[in-house]
Amino acid sequence: MTSTRPVRIAVQIRPQHAPYERIRDVAAELEDAGVDILFNWDHFFPLSGEPDGLHFESWTMLAAFAEQTSRVEIGALVNCNSYRNAQLQADMARTIDHISAKGGTGRFIFGTGSGWFERDYVEYGYDFGTVGSRLDDLAASLPLIEERWARLNPAPTRKIPVLIGGGGERKTLRLVAKHADIWHSFSDLPTLDRKLGILAKHGEDVGRDVSEIEISTEVANRSIDEATALHERGATLFTLGTGGPDYAIPGLDEWLSWRDGLNA
Template identity: 40%
Template sequence: YGYEFGTAIGRLHQLRDDLPRIKARLGKLTPGPVGSLPILVGGSGEKVTLRLVAEHADAWNSFGPPESWAAKNAILDEWCEKVGRDPKAVERTVCISADEVDSAEAYAEVGAEHVIVMSGDPFDLDALARLKDALSS
């Protein structure tokens, strides 16, 4: 599309500048959506990304292991408090690979509300069956 990819911090600064415009535009869709379109920001950078999540996102997605995810989750809570937002206003999600589904419960215990399972091709239905079993017990 002719856009320069730039650096990670440059892209984050661009996202910081664009998120208010994105939210404003989503609020003016015609016809409007049923409900609202949530903004999910993924990443784990403690100084920029998690602050952007606290300021603008409806949901946050990151990765583990569970102990690392929990530490980032706590930092997101701190950012929410610093910017005057209720930490509970941000849904917490984690992205795991199909071979990590056995750790889903550990993520739930440290605050993950949703688990996103990545899969390659072909799709690993056995991993989803393990996840279902782990979450239903």
């Protein structure tokens, strides 16, 4: 079941092991190359390499990306709901939406999730809780974020797209069915097939046509043939990852050509 949505290529710029000047240059290079979306991640420490290596914070970087760029969409893959008051997150997202608009429509994607990296919590003084409690907190926050968007002055420039990351079948996919415009996972083809069926059932339960939801997946370790099979099942947003110090993305030109061929 191939989606009629255009295929998009995103790159997650992992904000680790490089000075900010290099990260800024990479963002510019990727926009010039023609990628559709720039993501970062919402952690406080590197997730690979030297554990105490260079690292920068997500939201302030996204505001800088919003000012620096003019075409690409931007967001976190994904924001950690636990670190910030829900209503503050809404206001921050609306502000970046306006920064990115530059007289037109904003380019911010509100990517969010429940959090998982314990060191972030312990060293910054947040309650780590459990997988279940963090998901419950996310479920409580999403309606507050949506309500705050409706009350802010000025309002967002558009309906800010909500991306929810994760594949939990009982809680996460229900949140996707209720709130998400984009669902991001790391699923292979059999897993994606199964989870799309579960997502459709949650959609029936909450009264949502889940065909409205864009299907997003990570392809950093996948071939174009594998991505083609995922596209044939409905995925249209494909994310490559890159990290410092060099930020190499082998095969980026091939991925962009593949996108363009499918969208022709």
